[in-house]
Amino acid sequence: MEMPLPDAAILSRKAEIVARLLGVLPTDAVIHDPAETRAYECDALTAYRCAPLAAVLPRSTDEVAAVLRICHEMRVPVVPRGSGTSLAGGALPTADCVILGVARMNAVLETDYDNRFIRVQSGRTNLSVTGAVEADGFFYAPDPSSQLACAIAGNIAMNSGGAHCLKYGVTTNNLLGVTLVQMDGTIVTVGGPWLDAGGIDLLGVICGSEGQLGVVTEATLRILPKPEGARPVLVGFNSNEVAGTCVSDIIKAGILPVAIEFMDRPCIRATEAFAHAGYPDCEALLIIEVEGSPAEIDEQLARIKAIALTHDPVEFREAADEDQARRIWLGRKSAFGAMGQINDYMCLDGTIPVSSLPYVLRRIGEMGAECGLDVGNVFHAGDGNMHPLILFDANKPGDLERCEAFGADILKLCVEVGGCLTGEHGVGIEKRDLMSVQFAPADLEAQFRVKDVFDPAWLLNPAKVFPLEATASRRAG
Amino acid sequence: MRPASEAEVCDMVQAAGPLVIRGGGTRGIGRAVGQVLETSGLAGISLYEPGALTLVAQAGTPLAETEAILAGERQRLAFEVPDLRPLLGRGGVSTIGGVVAANASGPRRVQVGACRDALLGVRFVDGRGEVIKNGGRVMKNVTGYDLVKLLAGSHGALGVITEVSFKVQAMPEVETTLVGDLEEMAGLVALRAALRSPFDVSGAAYAEGRAMIRLEGLAGSVGYRRQALAAVLGGDWDVMEGAASADLWRRVRDVAAFADMAGAVWKLSVKPSDAAEIVASLAALEVQAIYDWGGGLVWLLVPQDDAGAVRVAVAAKGGHATLVRGLAGMTAAVFPPEPAGVAALTAGLRAQFDPRGILNAGIMG
Numbered sequence A: 001m002e003m004p005l006p007d008a009a010i011l012s013r014k015a016e017i018v019a020r021l022l023g024v025l026p027t028d029a030v031i032h033d034p035a036e037t038r039a040y041e042c043d044a045l046t047a048y049r050c051a052p053l054a055a056v057l058p059r060s061t062d063e064v065a066a067v068l069r070i071c072h073e074m075r076v077p078v079v080p081r082g083s084g085t086s087l088a089g090g091a092l093p094t095a096d097c098v099i100l101g102v103a104r105m106n107a108v109l110e111t112d113y114d115n116r117f118i119r120v121q122s123g124r125t126n127l128s129v130t131g132a133v134e135a136d137g138f139f140y141a142p143d144p145s146s147q148l149a150c151a152i153a154g155n156i157a158m159n160s161g162g163a164h165c166l167k168y169g170v171t172t173n174n175l176l177g178v179t180l181v182q183m184d185g186t187i188v189t190v191g192g193p194w195l196d197a198g199g200i201d202l203l204g205v206i207c208g209s210e211g212q213l214g215v216v217t218e219a220t221l222r223i224l225p226k227p228e229g230a231r232p233v234l235v236g237f238n239s240n241e242v243a244g245t246c247v248s249d250i251i252k253a254g255i256l257p258v259a260i261e262f263m264d265r266p267c268i269r270a271t272e273a274f275a276h277a278g279y280p281d282c283e284a285l286l287i288i289e290v291e292g293s294p295a296e297i298d299e300q301l302a303r304i305k306a307i308a309l310t311h312d313p314v315e316f317r318e319a320a321d322e323d324q325a326r327r328i329w330l331g332r333k334s335a336f337g338a339m340g341q342i343n344d345y346m347c348l349d350g351t352i353p354v355s356s357l358p359y360v361l362r363r364i365g366e367m368g369a370e371c372g373l374d375v376g377n378v379f380h381a382g383d384g385n386m387h388p389l390i391l392f393d394a395n396k397p398g399d400l401e402r403c404e405a406f407g408a409d410i411l412k413l414c415v416e417v418g419g420c421l422t423g424e425h426g427v428g429i430e431k432r433d434l435m436s437v438q439f440a441p442a443d444l445e446a447q448f449r450v451k452d453v454f455d456p457a458w459l460l461n462p463a464k465v466f467p468l469e470a471t472a473s474r475r476a477g
Numbered sequence B: 001m002r003p004a005s006e007a008e009v010c011d012m013v014q015a016a017g018p019l020v021i022r023g024g025g026t027r028g029i030g031r032a033v034g035q036v037l038e039t040s041g042l043a044g045i046s047l048y049e050p051g052a053l054t055l056v057a058q059a060g061t062p063l064a065e066t067e068a069i070l071a072g073e074r075q076r077l078a079f080e081v082p083d084l085r086p087l088l089g090r091g092g093v094s095t096i097g098g099v100v101a102a103n104a105s106g107p108r109r110v111q112v113g114a115c116r117d118a119l120l121g122v123r124f125v126d127g128r129g130e131v132i133k134n135g136g137r138v139m140k141n142v143t144g145y146d147l148v149k150l151l152a153g154s155h156g157a158l159g160v161i162t163e164v165s166f167k168v169q170a171m172p173e174v175e176t177t178l179v180g181d182l183e184e185m186a187g188l189v190a191l192r193a194a195l196r197s198p199f200d201v202s203g204a205a206y207a208e209g210r211a212m213i214r215l216e217g218l219a220g221s222v223g224y225r226r227q228a229l230a231a232v233l234g235g236d237w238d239v240m241e242g243a244a245s246a247d248l249w250r251r252v253r254d255v256a257a258f259a260d261m262a263g264a265v266w267k268l269s270v271k272p273s274d275a276a277e278i279v280a281s282l283a284a285l286e287v288q289a290i291y292d293w294g295g296g297l298v299w300l301l302v303p304q305d306d307a308g309a310v311r312v313a314v315a316a317k318g319g320h321a322t323l324v325r326g327l328a329g330m331t332a333a334v335f336p337p338e339p340a341g342v343a344a345l346t347a348g349l350r351a352q353f354d355p356r357g358i359l360n361a362g363i364m365g
């Protein structure tokens, strides 16, 4: 993946830039020693690394604004960073940028159960938002698998999803308001603890803008009363096609599980070898979880069972107790780890219309065979968000490139069948150059114009999301 | 003007001076000026996959036709589109594009979100006359900026919407409403308590002296939650089922109680627990209120102009007030005033998408 060449003029002014930053932040909040800036050289897309010019760790919205004013005035690019768990390279620095990390801004500012919201500083981790309200019977619904580490800031920037988004929606559906600092230091508050901000939906476009429109410092989030309970079932099929039909029959029947997860045979075998969850050796496996009181769960699972049995599953496994429920989830939750045991892997994130599932899985298998790479599929089946995991060997020359080319072909296939390049991980640098597969030039231009409004100088995270050549003239200006 | 295709919309916009974009003319608010461009010629459902819960329609497709097609598969638009024709004194055929442009969302907002939350994709023609698409037809999509949200509720100020795609919802097996004759304050407290419970409330309103709390889903589940919720709330609750329950919610959704009453009608978006206090602070104006969304949405009937007082009362607590039905001669802004930073960004976006300022000029300030 190509990144723009660092601006030599900025590199040569490093001492001056650092001095200015030290003028508005305490010494421990400005990191500029090359031995220490290395800590910020990558996010979870570790194949790409580049230490930034400096990193700053402000503690307040005002400090963020002060940093941005300086960088704006000195024309230094800024890359916002939450916890650095992006899988798309969203938080990858360039050598001439300042990383603005919000990790030290992690306070809870307000909790209001009567109106069901919480206001936090954006560096707070996803899980600790739920942690702050859990004892009182509430939770924050979007739950990316990385929730222990990832920050609300990153969740908002990527519009992150989670295992339960089939029922509760993704970040954008649970975000009520933000405090945003624009690149020139202007602080704006958008939305608040009421529904529908009124006027043009700025909040809607800020969420998912990958750190390119402003730095989010505070967020008002919707919290929900915790359901009484949840229980999964496991259903195994000998055909992807039948498993796909079963999913759509359940959805059509009006049952709303909180999660429908899908694993294919390569993935089932890998997780079995690793986690010994006792999964059946079949072509496709569904884990379906429903919520409610015990009686409500029984009612929903009875319907699901009736539907599943019409499709002749090789196994329908119910969980009689907590431990059995845990074992049903065990394999799914260790899927990434299991694939990682076998080899290095790249995790894709395209979405497809659920009706195309059998075709897409077949094509992925064929394409993998052609290029000699193994691939396993885990999949949020209810909403069509696929996670093909391509195995490769990072130490083998050319393997990463082969894997990237295969990945790009899979994503093109997703677009071809009416889906999209990324369902929850974001574009970052990873899918940047594929954007023109999904969007016509006018579609991209419209998005550039949004950035022109929020960040006319194109200094915020400028080398991401869009093909570099398409934004070159704007970034230069 | 009544274009018959998206390409014609482009030609017309490129050639036009100021335009007023109209779907069915049933829910537009604000005072735009210019030549009327009607979208009713862009009609038809282009894709409907019940098993994937997705529907794609041309913007001028009548809402009623869309709902009928969904009902044929026992599905619906989850966000419960209000029919404001009686309230606004309008006739006409509501279009699906108009629903999106107004982000029109009813009582189920508290459970499933607004129109914008169900909207998966849009195609629109911007003020330069160019076709732009964003989003798509799949439920999870974070590819590029979310212009879908930007267009939902943009009241025609950013572009002429030509096609929309939705995530739809299965109709529930049963619906039940708990109805309690309560004083306003006690009624609103009950709504908030219900929304704080784990019983998955799909409507919480107070109107005409009654608190109403709706539950939907599988029969056994609704029966269980109805009892559990009544126990949590205490007091006496009547139970309305099926069609009787649906009628109650239609009245709330359409603000039916104010349709035949004289006065300006405001829509307040506030913190639920502030609602009663805001209304009480306007008591001298003899206002009447219908509370939806647990109090987060207040429909306020104000006999006289008094726009300044309404806006001051809302601003004192935080939130927005939109003038949905004015009085003859009323000059107050229809859309709520915005703080400087937000106003600058909004103006910037409008200038980018509509550099000549021809789309619903004069709307939204």
Ligand SMILES: Cc1cc2nc3c(=O)[nH]c(=O)nc-3n(C[C@H](O)[C@H](O)[C@H](O)COP(=O)(O)OP(=O)(O)OC[C@H]3O[C@@H](n4cnc5c(N)ncnc54)[C@H](O)[C@@H]3O)c2cc1C
Binding pocket: A043, A044, A079, A080, A081, A082, A083, A084, A085, A086, A087, A089, A090, A091, A102, A122, A143, A144, A145, A146, A149, A150, A151, A152, A153, A154, A155, A156, A157, A158, A159, A160, A161, A162, A163, A210, A211, A212, A214, A215, A216, A217, A424, A425, A426, A461
């Ligand atoms: C093991 C693993 C599992 C994962 N599972 C999921 C999953 O289930 N679902 C899912 O959606 N994602 C998942 N992810 C991806 C990742 O965790 C999410 O994208 C997450 O939201 C990133 O948060 P972060 O705080 O780490 O952000 P970072 O990686 O630090 O940054 C992500 C993006 O946000 C921008 N940003 C950061 N802070 C700000 C700010 N204050 N203002 C503006 N922009 C900002 C950055 O510039 C960057 O573009 C997973 C990642 C890993 C490693």
